[in-house]
Structure formats: structure tokens, C-alpha cells
Amino acid sequence: MARGVYVTGIGRGDGRQVVELGVMELLSRRIGRVGVFRPLAHDGPDPIYDLLRSRYRLSQPPGTVMGLGYDEAAAVLADKGTDELVSLLVDRFHTVARGYEAVLVLGTDFADTGLPAELALNARLANEFGTPVLPVVAGAGQDEDSLTAEVRNAHHAYASLGCEVIAMIANRVPDAFAHRAARTLGGQLPVPVYALPEEPALAAPTVSQVAEALGAEVLQSDPDGLARDVRGFVFGGATLPTFLPALTEGCLVLTPGDRADLVVGALAAHSAGSPAIAAVLLTTDRRPGEETMALAARLSPGTPVLAVSEGSFPTAARLTTLEGRLTTATPRKAEIALGLFENEVDTARLSERLSVARGDRVTPMMFEHELIERARSDRRHIVLPEGAEERVLRAAEVLLRRGVCDLTLLGREGEVRRRTADLGIDLGLLGHDELPEGPGAWARVVDPETSPLRERFAELYAKLRAHKGVTYELAWDLVSDVTYFGTLMVQEGLADGMVSGAAHSTAATLRPAFEIIRTRPDAAIVSSVFFMCLAEKVLVYGDCAVNPDPDAEQLADIAVQSATTAAQFGVEPRIALLSYSTGTSGSGADVDKVRRATELVREHRPDLLAEGPIQYDAAVEPSVAATKLPDSSVAGRATVLVFPDLNTGNNTYKAVQRSAGAVAVGPVLQGLRKPVNDLSRGALVPDIVTTVAITAVQAQQSRREPGAPPSPPPGGPEERPGGTSGADGTSGTSGTAVRR
Template sequence: MTRSVYVTGIGRGDGRQVVELGVMELLTRRIDRVGVFRPLAHDAPDPLLDLLRSRYRLVQPPGSMVGLRYDEAAVLQAEKGTDELISQLVDCFHGVAKDYEAVLVLGTDYADTGLPAELALNARIANELGAAVLPVVAGLDQSADSVVADVRNAHHAFTSLGCEVIAMVANRVRDSHAAEAARALGHHLPEPVYVLPEEPALAAPTVQQVVDELGAEVLLGDPAGLARDCRNFVFGGAMLPTFLPALTEGCLVMTPGDRADLIIGSLAAHSAGAPPIAGVLLTLDQRPGDETMALAARLAPGTPVLAVPSGSFPTAAELFALEGKLNATNPRKAEIALGLFESHIDSKQLTERLAVVQSDRVTPMMFEHELIERSRSVRRNVVLPEGTEERVLRAAEVLLRRNICNLTLLGEDAAVRKRAADLGVNLNLLGPDEIAEGPGATARVVDPATSPLRERFAELYAKLRAHKGATYELAYDVVADVSYFGTLMVQEGLADGMVSGAVHSTAATIRPAFEIIKTKPEASIVSSVFFMCLSDKVLVYGDCAVNPDPNAEQLADIAIQSAATAAHFGVEPRIAMLSYSTGTSGTGADVDKVRQATELVRQHRPDLLVDGPIQYDAAVEPSVAATKLPGSPVAGQATVLVFPDLNTGNNTYKAVQRSAGAVAVGPVMQGLRKPVNDLSRGALVQDIVNTVAITAIQAQERGV
């Protein structure tokens, strides 16, 4: 039977989209096919449904996600009664449920719905759908007594109407006393009570939202600038010396368009990083002159300058009514929401209460979820040498929001902070001597050029490379390079792992590791694997990134290492040693190399399942295996595929990635004493997040 959960509220302003997104995240970690159903919806675009479709790659037809529009429901209820309304909604739901293992049901929003007794209607719908209920109560600006009363009343209301309540959520709670009171209430209710604090970054509208809501004209600004959060509004009227101290980080400056002094002063302050602003909004339909706009563009490239025809007062009234929204166009907000959800809700407990059964299939998203969960179980510190690269900074924000690991960003402190501010990325970077407070993941910046560690690292590198003629003077220059500096941090235990390669070449990333960290005693070679996440399983490809033409001994070592990596990440290793022939059907130097490597694997690790030489189709397709290599314990069900050379492996992984729509996670380096991983220079933000998570897990394995 399909399991469904009904997320609902008791009024407006509860911010339950955070909970709906979080529950969807929990469901997709466990099962492959999750549907979404909103029984009643407004006749307007639905940003949350768009976000769920985009983020979770839903193939569910959009039309099936909605039952009826509110106006249709109101007419139907008035003419034929509530029973007929419920009957039609149930029919729509079952049209969805038959195709999915679980369904997330989104309750009504209490916003001009035209429906009487809305809470009771939500309860009735949930009961008729057979859905467990997760009520969300708004705690914004509420006292401790009010929050407790609202949670208790909501619980009583839904249980008295026959609902299966699995937990209660108090959301947007600002006061620490109110949060503690709500948590304490959980000891007196049969279900757990979770408390989510108000998150300013979620409540803050983006500059793009200001543009959309006010119909503002964009005079200057790029997409990154328009994605910045407006954390505050500062209204300019005073003279510049009085005005500048009023600026706050992330504020949107509103000033009449003829105040060139305030416009240039604000942008100059942003350029200096004191403080970085979200942008400038000009009122009264005034435009600065061409010279002023040209100077503004040079002072703060990408920073938005907007214009509206209305005056300051009506514009301010509209601004203060704006709140941040979760939608598909701003994935950063979704990561913030998930970070909030995961930090304050016991995911394991709630997953158990959702009572969904783990799928046998392993989808790309389920594999990525597992990486995130494992990486945060024991928090490690990963160094990112490319501290001013946009994708790295955006990935860093996700890593910190999701509490995946602590980070060290390499680069000049002022440059890293300014680049983050320009991108609207909030990392809450610690100062050089600042001690982290609280349980969350943290980040700090280290500048290799000025760090006190530079002299220590130079001495160490000169000693390690003395046999190559390295002197202290040479080493002092070498260790200022971010790749070498980051590698030395890992070697010296000042970081647990390193990830680089978004802008550096593979050689620049791994050469320092070869020189400094070196291979593990049991490994004869450093190699790599990709986790190839297909629609229903995960395969491990090795080596597709490092070794051009390994000999038989090296190929055997790659196979053994790849099997260990696969097992460590939950993939049962069945090794296929790939060639252009299967079994004894072919001869030649290339086939003989693979045949010899296969025998070496059997000699060194008789416990491993391995077969070869074998062609790719015989390795993964049971029907082909039955003909070409019958009786093999590997053929047709291989999970670790070892390619004979880099040319074959690299082309194959890219062909499968692009043609089959597989998600390629890696390359993951193996054979080093401590974890250093390389990125593709075309890596996306999520690729960087996954690679850092893998690096943190590798560090956990080594106990560093």
C-alpha cells in the first residue's frame, strides 16, 4: 500500500514549505518513486511544485499534482456538499498513488481560499486519503506560552478529528524560551515536537524578487547580483558622512535617483567590503547621469542598481511586505531550508515515523543522500584551495548549511570575503583567531602567502624533496602555491582532506599529493574511480582519470583498490576486468595483459569475485552473459568495471554519462595515505558538494 504524509498548518505564515521540502528529502532518501499531490491549489503558478519537480527530477505529469482549484472546490462544495468535494479529491489522489511508493500531500494554505472550516477540511481529506498528518504551527513573534498553546491545540484538533499525527512542528520560532518550551511539550505529547527557529536568510527576499514584485527596471547588475538576499532596507536621505555608518551587510539601499553621492558612496563601500550591500534601488523615476552610471559599473561590477517610478514611502510599504520564497529559480534558498530542517529535526526518528520501506533500487539521488548522511556523521575539515572560485564558494555554502563538514578556504582573506559578498553567498567566515560557537559546520580563510604556516611548510617540503635538490628558498616559493599549501595542511593533520581542480588541472592537484602524501603501504599505484549512478543502480568505473596505460600488476592493483572503494561506499564488489574479448575468445598483448591482471587479483585477493577478460555487455547484461560466459559469478551482474587503459575508461565514462543520463561522481582518488580528490574543470556545484562529502567519508575511514 502506498504510504502518504499530509503536511498541513492551522493558519497562514507558518513557513511550512521548509517542512514540505524536508519531508520530500527524507522520502527520496528511502525510496525511488515519490509522488506529490496538492488537493487544492490557486489558479496561479505554484513555486513549491516547480521546485520539487526540478530538485527531485520528478517525472510525474504536472497536471496530476493538483486536484482542484480553490474556486472550483468552493463552487462544488456549495452546490453538492463536502462529501462530493472529498470524493473527487480522493479520486484524483488515487490516480497518483497507484504509480508511486509514497506520496507527499500538501495541505491548504489558508490564503483567500473561500473554504469554511479549513482545518477540519484538511483533517477530513487526510483521513480519506489514509495519510499520516504532520501539522506545522507558526511561532513567529509568539511568546513561550503562545507557542505551547498553539502546538497543544493543533495536536488536539487533528487527533480529535481522527487523524494519525506522526509529529508536530513549531516553525519560525524566534524566542529561545519559546523554543525550549515547545521542546519540553514533546515530553507530554505521544508524538515528538520539533522546533525550527526563524531563519533570516529564508525570510529575506532576493533582489530579483524585488524586481519582480515592484516591476523595477534593472539599470545595472548580473544574475549573481540579482540572486543576493536583501537582509535589510536602508533609506538614504542624509548627507553621505551620516549615511555611510547606517549601511549594514546585505542591505538594499533605497534613495531618490538624483542622489549621486549616496549611490556612489554605497557602491564604493560595497567595493571596499565595508559592508557588502545587496544593491541600490532608485525611486521617483530619477536616473543618474551617464558619468555616474559608468562610475557605478566600474566600482561594483555585477551589483544591482534598480529604478522604480514611485516615491520612497509607497515603495517602502511594498518592500516591507516582501518575504523570501522557495522556488526552482533559487536553489540556494532550498539548500538553506534543508540545512535548517536537518539541523533541528531528528531525521532518523521522523523517517521511522513516516513508516516507509527502503527501496531495493539505488537511484542517483539516494546515493547522493547517503553520501551526505555519512559525511556529517563525524565532522571532518576539508581544505578547498580555490577559495575565490564561484562554484567552490556556492558549494561551500551548501556544505556549511547542510552541516556536512568544516572548511578551510585558501586565498587572500579580503578577496575571498568580497567574492562571496558579490555572489550573495553567506559563509559566516571565522576570523583568524576566532573560536567557533555552536554545533554547526564552520569555515575560515587561510592565505598561504601570509600564513605563519608558510615557514614551517617550507622547511618540511625542503626536507621531503632534498633528494631532488630542493632548498628552503625554493620550498618557500613552492608552498605559497595553494595546491601545495593545501596538501601540506592535510599531511600535517591541519585538514583531513583536500578537494581541488575546479580551475586547476589534474596534474596541479595531484602532483603535490604524489610528492608529499605518497601512496599507502599496501598500494603500488595511485588510481581513481567514478561512481556511475544509473537510474536503478550504482556502478564503479576505474581507472578513468589518472593512469594512461597500466601494466598487468598495476591493473590488478587498480582492481583491488576499486573493490575496496566500492565496498566502503555500499556497493558490493563484483569485478569485471574489461577487454575487447570475453573469456578465451581473443588473443593479443592487450587481452593477455587483462588476463594476467585477473589472475593476479585472484592470487592476492581470493575472497573477491572477479572475472576477465570480459566485454562490457557481457559484464552488465545477464542475457549476454548467459551466452558469452555462462556460470560466471560476475558476468551480467558486475558492479566494479576496470578498464584496460585511460583512453578506454575516460571515453566510456563520458559516453555513459552523456548518452545514458548517468550521474558521474568523481574522480575519487584511491591509494594515497590521506584523501586528496580532483574535480573536473566543468564540475557543477553539486559535483563539488558530492566530492567533498566523499573526501570527508574517506577521512573518517582513515581515522584522521
């Protein structure tokens, strides 16, 4: 029988969608098949279920999610009684439960349900479903004493009705006493108690939600502008000198449509970054003239300008009760909610109390979650050279909210800050000399052109490249390049790793790493792997991005490095060195290269399981392996697949990615002294988040290794991909990084 958890409440306004999202995150980390069941639902769309389905790629048929509508439930209750209603809902729950390893049950919402004794109904359903309960109590508007009493009463209510209460959560608690209340309650109740502070970014509606609620006409905007949070209201009625100082960060400016001076002034203030407003809302059914709107479009083209027919005060009255919602259209709010949940809840302890055994399968979602958790466990500092790139900024907000790592964003400070304002992103950016406050993850913006580090880096680079004729003057110019500056930060220990490539070529990202960081003493070359996340397992592909045509020695090195990387990320390494021939069935230079590489792996690392030459199907399919290599300990169960050349590897990973629907994470570089990783220029925000998390985990490993290799001596030989270096610093075998 599937087990799960019943998330419920005691009244309206508890904002439990944050908890439902957080619990789904915990369940999806441990098992591959999670179902969702809402016993009773209102008519129309279900925003939180739609968000869960989209975010967690749920394959559950939507028609099985809902038990009954509230009107139908009320009719059953009136005609046949509570037992019949419960019996119907239990049958529908078990229909879902039979197909899943665990079920997340979304309790009733206490909002216009028309049901008597709603708390008791939730308790009985949880008991009949065989699921523990996780009650959520609203903390908004309460003082510490009343909140403490309400949490204790809620626990007593569910426990006295026979429920297994696994924890209590108070949500939207005033920040002033949230942590103190959790500690107090933790000493009074027999279950863990967590308090989630009020998060303004979750309560704030987006500009799009404001427009929808008011039926406003959008005169000017772009998708990023509509996604901004509205954190307050400013009424425009005074003169411009009085109006401008009243503007606040993220405010919605309400002004009659004939006040062109205030419209232009608000947009000019936003464009200057002082402050960044959310939008302008024009009231009284007036519209600025064409010339004013044309000027508005030039001043701040992405800032929304909306219009309604009502006056300012009636419009404001309609907005006072409007709050933000977690929906598929607000992915940023979902990340904020998860960050809040993970920062305030002991997720490891709660996962244990959920009593859901970790499954044998490893799904793409589970692999990605594990990366995030490992990165969070020992926070590292990563530098992102493309600091003004939209996808990088959005990824940075996710990374900070979830406490994955600390960040340095490189770029012109004014440009980065303006870009975050336009996107409605809050990174809490520190300047170069500012120190972070508190234990949370932080981000700093640094401009390589004006940074005091530029002189130090120029001197260092000139020494490192003196054998190539690089002077201090040349180095001074070169180190202002963001990828060189970021690489030097990593080399000097000012950052633990670097991720770039969203707006730069692979060569531009990797060249500084080869020149400055260089290869590890135990690695012959720099190579790469992709983690290929299939439906039920994760495979490691190497090398699909760096070395065009490795010889036998280099191929063996790639195999060993790939096995080490696989083990580092929880994949048990069983190496298949691939060829068009299996075993002794073929011959020729290409097969002989793979055969020799396999011999070298076995010779130098007898502790590793390695097979080759072997064809792909014999490597991964047990039935084929039983015919072609029945006595092999690798055939049919290989996890690390090493391709003979870049042409084969790059095409294969892309074919599997597109045809099998695999999630390809990478390329992850291996062999460098310190972690640097490259992004595809088509990388999406989740790709960037995952790559940064991988880099942070690599940095953790580098820090743990005893006697980490020191920086190479200035003027020493230069390692390059695809070959070892000669005494004069030239490469013995040519090689180039593939451009993706």
C-alpha cells in the same frame, strides 16, 4: 498502496514550504519514485511544486499533481456537499498513488481559499488517503507560552479527527526559546516535536523578487547581484558622512534618484567591503546622469541599481510585507531551508515514523543523499584551495548550511570576503586565529602567502624533497601555491582531506599529493574510480582518469582498490575486468594482460568475486551472461568494472554519462595515504558538494583505520601514478594524469 505523508497546517504564515522540502528530501533518500499531490490549489504557477520537480527530477506529469482549483472546489462543495468533494479528490489521489512508492501531499494553505472548516477538510482527506499527517504551526510573533498552547491544540485537533500524527513542527520560532519550547513540548505530547528557528536568510526577499514586486527598472546588475538577499532597508536622505555609518550588511538603500553622492558612496562602501550592501533602489522617478552611472559601473559592476517612479516612503511601505520565497530561481534558499530542517529535526527518527520501506533500487539522488548523511554523521575538515572561485564558494555555503564538513578556504582574505559579498553568500568566515563558536559547521579563510604556517611548511617540504635538490628558499616560494599549501595541511593533520581542480589542471592538483602524501603501503599505485549513477543502480568504473596503460600487476591493484572503494560507499563489489574478449574466446597481449590481472586478484584476494577477461555486455546484462558465461558469479551482475587502459575507460564513462544520462561522480582517487580528490574544471556546484562529501567519508575511514600509516621519511622514494618507484626515487613506469 503507496504511503506517504500529508503536510498540513492550522493557519496562514507557517512557512511550511521548508518542511515540505525537507520531507521530500527524506522520502527521496529512501525510495526512487515519489509522487506529489496537492488536493486544492490556486490558479497560476505553483512555486514549491516547481522547485520539487526541478530539484528532485520528478518525472510525474504536472497535470496529475493538482486535484481541484479552489474555485472549482467551492462550487462542488456548494452544489453537492463535502462528501462529493472528498470523493473526487480521493479518486485523483489514487490515480497518482498507483504509480509511486510514496506520495507527498501538500495540504491547503489557508490563504484566501473560501473554504469553511479547512482544518477538518485536511484531516478528512489525510484519513481517506491513508496518509499520516505532519502539522506545521507558525511560531512568528508568538511568545513561548502561546506557541506551546497552539502546538498542543493543533495536535489535539488532528488527533481527535482520527488522524495519525507522526510529529509536530513549529516553524519560524524566535531563536531565543526555540530549543527550549521543543524540549517542553516533547515531554507533553506523545509524538516528536521539533522547532525550526526563524531564519533571516529565508524570510529575506532577493533583489530580483524586490524588483518584480515593485515593477522596478534594472539600471545595472548581473545575475549574482539580483540573487542577493535584502536583509533590511536604509533610507538615504542625510549627508554622506551621516549616511555611510547607517549602512548595514545586506541592506537595500532607498534614495531619491538625484542623490548621486549617496549612490556613489553606497557602491564605494560595498566595493570596500564595509559593508556589503544588497542593492540601491532609486525613487521619485529620477535617474543619475550618465557620468554617475559610468562611475557606478566601475565601482561595483555587479551591484544592482534599480529605479521606480514612486517616492521612498510609499515604496518602503510596499516592501514591508514582502518576504522571500522558495522557488526554482532561488536554489540557495532551498539549500538554506534544507540545512535548517536537517539541523533541527531528528531526520533518522522522522524517517522511521514515515513508515516508508527503503527500496531495492539505488537512484543517483539516493546515492548523493547517502553521501551527505554519512559525511554529516562524523564531520571532518576539508581544505579547498580555490577559495575565491564562485562555484567553490557556492558549494561551501551548501556544505556549511547542511553541516557536511568544516572548511578551510585558501586565498587572499580580502579577495575571498569581497567575492562572497558580491555573490551575496554568507559563510561566516573566520580569520586564521579565530575559533569557531557553537557546534555548527564553520569555515576559515587562510592566505598561504601571509600564514604563519608558511615557514613550517617550507621546512617540511624542503626535507621531503631534499633528495631532489629542493632548498628552503625554493620551498618557501612553492608552498605559497594554494594546492601545495592545502596538501601540506592534509599531510600535517591540519585538515582531513583536500578537494581542488575547479580552476586548476589535474596535474596541478595531483602532483603535490604524489610528492607529499604518497601512496599507501598496501597500494602499488594511485588510481581512480567514477561512481556511475544510472537510473536504478550505481556502478563503479576504474581507472578512467589517472593511469594510461597499466600492466597486469597494476591492473590487479586497481581492481582490488576499486572493490575496496565500492564497499566503502555501500556498493557490493563484484569485479569485472573488461576486455574485447570474454573467457577463453580470444587471445593476444591485451587479453592476456587482463587474464593475468584476474588471476592475481583471485590469488591475493580470494574473498573478492572477480571475472575476466569479460566484455561489457556480458558483465552487466544477465541475458548475455547466460549465453557467454552461464556459471559465473559475476557475469550479468558486475558492479565494479575495471577497464584495461585509460583510453577505453575515459571514453566509456563519458559515453555512458552523455548517452545514458548517468550522473558521473568522480574521479575519486584511491591509494593515497590521505584523501585528496580532483574536480573537473567544468564541475558544477552539486559536483563540488558531492566530491567534498566523498572526501569527508574517505577521511572518516582513514581516521578509523588502526595504525594509520605515518608520514613517509624525508627524502624517501616518491610514488607516482602509473608505476612503482625505484630506489633513486625515479618511476619505473611512466604515467600521467589525464587532463579533463
